[in-house]
Amino acid sequence: MELWFKEIDESQSGLTFRVKNVLFSKQTPYQRLDVFETEFYGNVLVLDGAVQITQKDEFVYHEMLAHVPLYTHPNPRNVLIIGGGDGGTVREVVKHPEVEHVDLVEIDEAVIQAAKSYFPEVSCELDNPRVSILPMDGIEYIRKKPATYDVILIDSTDPVGPAEGLIAASFYKDAFKALTDNGVMAVQAESPFFYPEWVKKIFSNLNGVFPVTRLYLSFTPTYPGGMWTFGFASKGLDPVSDFDPSRIPEGLSFKYYTPELHKAAFQLPAFVQALTK
Amino acid sequence: MELWFKEIDESQSGLTFRVKNVLFSKQTPYQRLDVFETEFYGNVLVLDGAVQITQKDEFVYHEMLAHVPLYTHPNPRNVLIIGGGDGGTVREVVKHPEVEHVDLVEIDEAVIQAAKSYFPEVSCELDNPRVSILPMDGIEYIRKKPATYDVILIDSTDPVGPAEGLIAASFYKDAFKALTDNGVMAVQAESPFFYPEWVKKIFSNLNGVFPVTRLYLSFTPTYPGGMWTFGFASKGLDPVSDFDPSRIPEGLSFKYYTPELHKAAFQLPAFVQALTK
Incomplete structure (x- = not known):
């Protein structure tokens, strides 16, 4: 089975990626919260269908x-x-x-x-x-x-x-x-x-x-x-x-x-x- | 009917958008060439499945x-x-x-x-x-x-x-x-x-x-x-x-x-x- 996530907005376009596993899904008092495991991005946190963070970026x-x-x-x-x-x-x-x-x-x-x-x-x-x-x-x-x-x-x-x-x-x-x-x-x-x-x-x-x-x-x-x-x-x-x-500070560096x-x-x-x- | 284009690579992720019309498709001697009409991006030129240009960007x-x-x-x-x-x-x-x-x-x-x-x-x-x-x-x-x-x-x-x-x-x-x-x-x-x-x-x-x-x-x-x-x-x-x-030159500006x-x-x-x- 293949699961694909899509984040599409009014532009009728967006991001799609393959989901290896759905790790967590919950309707909180404020929003729908999902955590997906993916190949490239690592774990991905999604709120109300919109990607918030991925481990990769x-x-x-x-x-x-x-x-x-x-x-x-x-x-x-x-x-x-x-x-x-x-x-x-x-x-x-x-x-x-x-x-x-x-x-x-x-x-x-x-x-x-x-x-x-x-x-x-x-x-x-x-x-x-x-x-x-x-x-x-x-x-x-x-x-x-x-x-x-x-x-x-x-x-x-x-x-x-x-x-x-x-x-x-x-x-x-x-x-x-x-x-x-x-x-x-x-x-x-x-x-x-x-x-x-x-x-x-x-x-x-x-x-x-x-x-x-x-x-x-x-x-x-x-x-x-x-x-x-x-x-x-x-x-x-x-x-x-x-x-x-x-x-x-000298030596401190970021990604x-x-x-x-x-x-x-x-x-x-x-x-x-x-x-x- | 809805047609959706996807450009997915080895990362198992990519871009997707809705295609209003397929305007042109051809296998040239060098590559597959498609032109799509879309709502947000206008016309889109695709070679071998990869977006090359869109009117919007x-x-x-x-x-x-x-x-x-x-x-x-x-x-x-x-x-x-x-x-x-x-x-x-x-x-x-x-x-x-x-x-x-x-x-x-x-x-x-x-x-x-x-x-x-x-x-x-x-x-x-x-x-x-x-x-x-x-x-x-x-x-x-x-x-x-x-x-x-x-x-x-x-x-x-x-x-x-x-x-x-x-x-x-x-x-x-x-x-x-x-x-x-x-x-x-x-x-x-x-x-x-x-x-x-x-x-x-x-x-x-x-x-x-x-x-x-x-x-x-x-x-x-x-x-x-x-x-x-x-x-x-x-x-x-x-x-x-x-x-x-x-x-x-003065007055010349770009987007x-x-x-x-x-x-x-x-x-x-x-x-x-x-x-x-």
């Missing part, structure tokens, strides 16, 4: 979401992650020795459990003593939160269902208030090729709240089209001119992120640049 | 293959394109007013005919008086060719079947001899995520022949993984330090290429950089 998204803001900020001590229950972003954040504490606010505890069972090399730092896991709605959590965090990372699913409010201007206003004076934020910001309207809305909403806003790009093969954006927003720090590569790529990722193709106008 | 590949070498060379007058029978690379090359002549060497005339019939906005410059179309094998064509071309562009299919010899060291040696003293070359160089061994082989073979070699990246949603490399090789010109953005992206495209993710060691 999760490093790209997690490294770029975490290190670009964390190496822009000169001294990130307190970090908030909203979403990201798989632990991949936590794993990257705790590589920064100056980070004293990480709050991970994940609405769906089933994601955390699935990550611990099937993605040990992704969830490996969820039990780190510097990390607190708060199983609740990030939108509620951040409402009226005082200036607490140096860096906020929005590691969300597509902006439908439970994650819809995570791209709203009101949410970004709450995030702004929850940041310290020098605070920076990075948000997953969708595909400029398949979902340009979402990219525009995210950028425009960030732009209405934060004085500094930029988009940056990375390649994630299992996200639609392979080209994925992040939104950078800060109270003043610029992700290129305020970035000091000497903060990266995707490099100091040169940190800067290059902000150079956008013309049609992506147009979405920020 | 062909601009990325053609702009990056042409403009990076052509804006690196200070005065590209004679240009050779091997492959590229669809005409997309020709269309970009003739945007450079200093280009006096383009030789397009395409082995399969059926590709040219299909492009003229179903991709008018791609093939639109194939009848330009500055362009000569030579229907023959590029490997044969370039053998013992004297120093003639300022720029050579290898716009090939995957290196199997008729295109296998287009990544061989012997072919690159012939290309080197066919270039003028200041000559530069760019070659399509495959996916670092799905075909790292091909990328390594192409880079290593270029490296054995040319004094200057670099890889650069772009996003093409319909190529496996969306992340695609090009190889840059020259007799001395560096694609970053010898690039003069003032050569781009993907920008002067900043020209330089940023050479900043590779760590795992891609490793393929050049």
Whole structure:
């Protein structure tokens, strides 16, 4: 028997791969959660039919979401992650020795459990003593939160269902208030090729709240089209001119992120640049 | 009835999209050629089951293959394109007013005919008086060719079947001899995520022949993984330090290429950089 997964969207196109085994399937209170074993991608975590992470390529998204803001900020001590229950972003954040504490606010505890069972090399730092896991709605959590965090990372699913409010201007206003004076934020910001309207809305909403806003790009093969954006927003720090590569300890290396790529990722193709106008 | 196209490779994964109409199908002397009409991508050209171009995203590949070498060379007058029978690379090359002549060497005339019939906005410059179309094998064509071309562009299919010899060291040696003293070359160089061994082989073979070699990246949603490399090789010109953005006429703009992206495209993710060691 052959099982094939397909992730097809309104474009009537998408990704397909062969499933060796279905490892886990559950309807949680928030979403449908599946874990598949595949030949090429290793284990794959799927929420509501959309691939979230694969063992083969999760490093790209997690490294770029975490290190670009964390190496822009000169001294990130307190970090908030909203979403990201798989632990991949936590794993990257705790590589920064100056980070004293990480709050991970994940609405769906089933994601955390699935990550611990099937993605040990992704969830490996969820039990780190510097990390607190708060199983609740990030939108509620951040409402009226005082200036607490140096860096906020929005590691969300597509902006439908439970994650819809995570791209709203009101949410970004709450995030702004929850940041310290020098605070920076990075948000997953969708595909400029398949979902340009979402990219525009995210950028425009960030732009209405934060004085500094930029988009940056990375390649994630299992996200639609392979080209994925992040939104950078800060109270003043610029992700290129305020970035000091000497903060990266000698000998530390990543699979995707490099100091040169940190800067290059902000150079956008013309049609992506147009979405920020 | 619903028709779905799938491009699956050894990874047991790939691209799938719905086909509205099959516009053309033919077994040529060299390959199987299909043209599909789709909702999102417009018309799609497929050779031996692999997507070559779509109306929606062909601009990325053609702009990056042409403009990076052509804006690196200070005065590209004679240009050779091997492959590229669809005409997309020709269309970009003739945007450079200093280009006096383009030789397009395409082995399969059926590709040219299909492009003229179903991709008018791609093939639109194939009848330009500055362009000569030579229907023959590029490997044969370039053998013992004297120093003639300022720029050579290898716009090939995957290196199997008729295109296998287009990544061989012997072919690159012939290309080197066919270039003028200041000559530069760019070659399509495959996916670092799905075909790292091909990328390594192409880079290593270029490296054995040319004094200057670099890889650069772009996003093409319909190529496996969306992340695609090009190889840059020259007799001395560096694609970053010898690039003069003032050569781009004011007001001229592209859909993907920008002067900043020209330089940023050479900043590779760590795992891609490793393929050049």
